[in-house]
Amino acid sequence: MASFKPTKIQVYPKLGEKVTQDTLYWKNYKAPVQIKEFGAVTNIDFSPVAPHNYAVTAFTRIHIYGPFSQEPVKSFTRFKDTAYCGRFRSDGQLLVAGCEDSVVRLFDVSGKVALRMFKGHTKAVRVTDFTSDRYHILTGSDDYTCRLWDIPNSTELTSYQEHTDYIRCGITSKLNRDLFITGSYDHTLKLFDARVNKSVMTMDHGQPVESLLLYPSEGLLVSAGGRYVKVWDLLKGGQPLVSLKNHHKTVTCLCLSSNGQRLLSASLDRHVKVYNTTNYKVVHNFDYAASILSLGLAPDDESIVVGMTNGILSIKHRKSSEETKEISGQQKRRPAYRVFVKGKNYVPKQDDYLVSKPVKQHLAKYDKQLKRFNVSKALDTALETWTRFRKPEITVAVIKELDRRGTLKNALAGRDERGLSQLLNFLVGNLVDPRFAPVLVPATEMILDIYQSVIGQSPVVDVQLQRLQDLLEREIGYQQDLLEVLGMLDTMAKMNTSPLTPHPPT
């Protein structure tokens, strides 16, 4: 006995954005927590030690937030003017910050009053950082100088006046206590060695430099300025490797994901872009409500913190593993795996007599009805609301199968007002889809043949037919346009290839 062949559902390729590993990873964050700060958030720095608190510099304050707190656990307010660049030391005990009033302040994270005040700059200090030996501080200022300070006796060690414009970013090497790099609005990046009294390397970014980032290996340097993000090879003497232009406004901040595989750049155009560091392609994109000034990524990418010009601090936490499981909770209620393998993994012994049992064929509801030749009912099943909207390909496949059997006319006929309007509704939704049109157009013709005599009797059906007519009219106009475009493309392809090859391209 030949078994019933279930209706073949055509599988169509999914349209739209491709889901990659990266999209899954970067989408796996909760809805953002938003905190209003007093002014534009200019800097975010994560503490390198365990609870990974982060310091948020906004207006005249520095707030320190815990990893899950929505209230600052600590705040430093002893600034006379706008504070800049609050950064933690590598042991997470000290915090340094610059200020518009040109004084650099050093705080104990547990204290309140500044431990040290470094006075010497003549203008706002926008850059501060600790050197890797923890005893020195690097500062860069709007008075075009960058200086090194000694923490224990709070004295100035060296001052470099090589830049010819504001110094707005700087970073110290984590491996070598003497090396540091500054970026300035005079478009240059300069690598300094504290053991010599001048810069050892100069790179031209071509735009005012806004942010710097060193790879953990410290062989590569990333700089952001203007709309460009550039990668430099320090070991080859500052050779530019890559230049990226994926923002339409100034890039303000750079960040590296925890494993060093992804680079993040934030810009005034309200986007954060994620790049793959092997081929430097954009793999993901975040949108925010306002221009972004600062960006911070917690260790292990546990949270993304973004500070914006309107003073809003947006924090996205990664979904914990329990929550991801919760989504798949429906599958949990299904029978356990062993139910399915029960008896199936039995290996027959030599003397066993095998009685074959026919495998029970599981059929969908419409298939069962088709098997029983209930064509109308099968079509009804395929037109159920859920299927109709979510899986139109099933409905289309059933119609195709009915057509193949030659019973489509019977299935379509004999419908009342509700059924007919449902059917027409489905057609209005899917008739012009190029995937379904070859099946649905003959079906529509058939419907019109069957029901032509009752047209005009029901306002509901008439409205649907009117919609169908409007749709067709629009589609025909559209396809005419497309045909014209096709003609243009043909011509263009001819123009393109005719000098080289005599035959037209396919």
Added chain:
Amino acid sequence: MAADGGSSSLGLPCVFSPKSRQYLALCAQDGRLRIWNTDSKTLHQEYVPSAHLSATCTCIAWGPCRTVKEGPQRKKRKSEAGQPEERADLLAMGTAAGSVLIYSTAKGALHCTLDGGHSGGVNSVQWHPEDSLLYSGSADTHIIEWDLQTGKTRCKWKADRAAVTSLCVSPDGKLLLSAGHIIKMWDLETKEIYRKFTGHSTAVRTLRFATTRPPDSNGLYFLSGAEHDRLLSVWQVREDGNDKNSVVSFTLTDEPQHIDLSTSTSKEEVRKLAVVCKDGQLHLFEHFLNGPCKKPLSPSCSVQMAGTQDSPVPVPLLAAALGTDTGTVLLAYGNHLQPVMERVVSDINTAERHICLTRDVQTTLSLSMETAVSKVKTPIVNAKSRVLVPGLPGHQAPIKGTSQGSEKRKKGTDTKEMSIEERLGEIDLSTVSSVKGAPKGTPSLQTDNFAVLLVQGLESSDAGILNKVFQTRKDAVIKKTVSRLPLPAVLPLVEEVRARLYFGVAVLMVRWLKAVLMHHTSYLSSLPDLVTQLGVLYHMIESRVRMFHKLTKLHGKLYLLMTQVATSDSSNTVTDVDHTAKLVYEEGKWSPSFLWRCCGWPCSTRPPLERRHFDAVTICNLKKKKKYTYQNSEASAPPPIAVPAR
């Protein structure tokens, strides 16, 4: 009462005399003090301070009105002494050198100089309403209380960490407001801080008490406006100390320069506020001061002045004072050297929110220039030479000799300074025109912006921007945008359009595609890998138009049916009447067509003839209902218009 609160040290000081508004005291760019009579609109007095170039006047305040007979300055000219009515007499001027000059309009001469108090420039002077006391706040962070009878300092205290930029004495003379970045309220008897108000991030330039202190003490309001701030904030001093934030704010177009507030006695009366901004506009507000209001209030009326030339230039307003009788506003506008005063009957309640007054200022100005400059020789200034302008002795920034240079005063601040918004606007335009290679003629700004927007959107694949651009329906805009698109953006655009052909408004996308193909034909056809670039697009379109024939046929069919229905519908109503009454039932003789006719159905729309298994009941039902309705038929077991399955 304290003098008008417009003593901003940023702009040139310009103050109306209190109460009667008879005089306008104005210190112009040349360092001279001029007092204009607002009634006769003539120059009343002119005074040249001896140090008017080295120590310019930074602020002016009129002393309280008084009958000239009494008061501290008793020995006056006899002619003045006989006048019985109250009139404004004394003027206090703060200077950039730190001294305060007291000028008497009655005498027409300097009354006395208060020296040796401040080490920095005086930013604000205020009179005590009753006692003969004067308060001055200075850049040296101190406030001094001067005793005018002795001419000595009575008290001096440090008020702030930063410069004191503004002062205001309460109408009852018990409280004093002082402000740097933080507004502080002092008890004048003990000189202790009564309250602090924080909220401004820049130096507060304007302070003004709005109400007198009522008995319940919750209704004390004052106004504050700060540098570079386009809001005027209202603060409420509350008994419970719960006054951390401002209660109301008024939006302005620029930093406030001169404010005037209608005096009121009762709490219920609406308060009128006139604010002249730095950009020369006047904004009129009406508000009941009765507690907090969340949204910033916009002006009930804005007034601008314009010249009468072919291309009217805005004429800046200098000051405005609300008249004592409601509905009139006294305006001073034009040049500081020769202001024009005018009493305007302004009905603030008119529906018009923006009023532009055109006045022929040019002639009066040029005339005045002739008379005013007749004795002064203008030095021929080389374009490269630097012009030192009056200000602090040894000020830092010399200013270039531009046409506006002489307007600039200390620290390069200027009344004509553009707001950040305007500056950004100019930058934007200039970059656009440079990016686009400065298109010739007069390109419409709209499409130019669209091209830039589109490039930006394509660069950062910003869905918001792209949606905005692609939603346009104007063919002309699309064409212009595409034609102005730089070549590197063409292929990304094609790619974007291709992606949107599926999801977006496909009809609009085709227009974009056509425009691209038409305007960049040569570029596209010159691409060596055109076929691979456009291949996907080509196949997509091909698959879509494959059903074109059949769809067109289907459309024709449907169209015919629908029109048939429309015509039969109209005929249906006519035939209905004829056929209804003609039912004669004869056993065994009926034919379906006859039956249908008797039910009132036109032959063209009746159900197919296959349905012949009627029984009498159905017919009767049909007859009763006349119209064949689907809802009813659903209830009966077989669907009535079903075609039996084969």
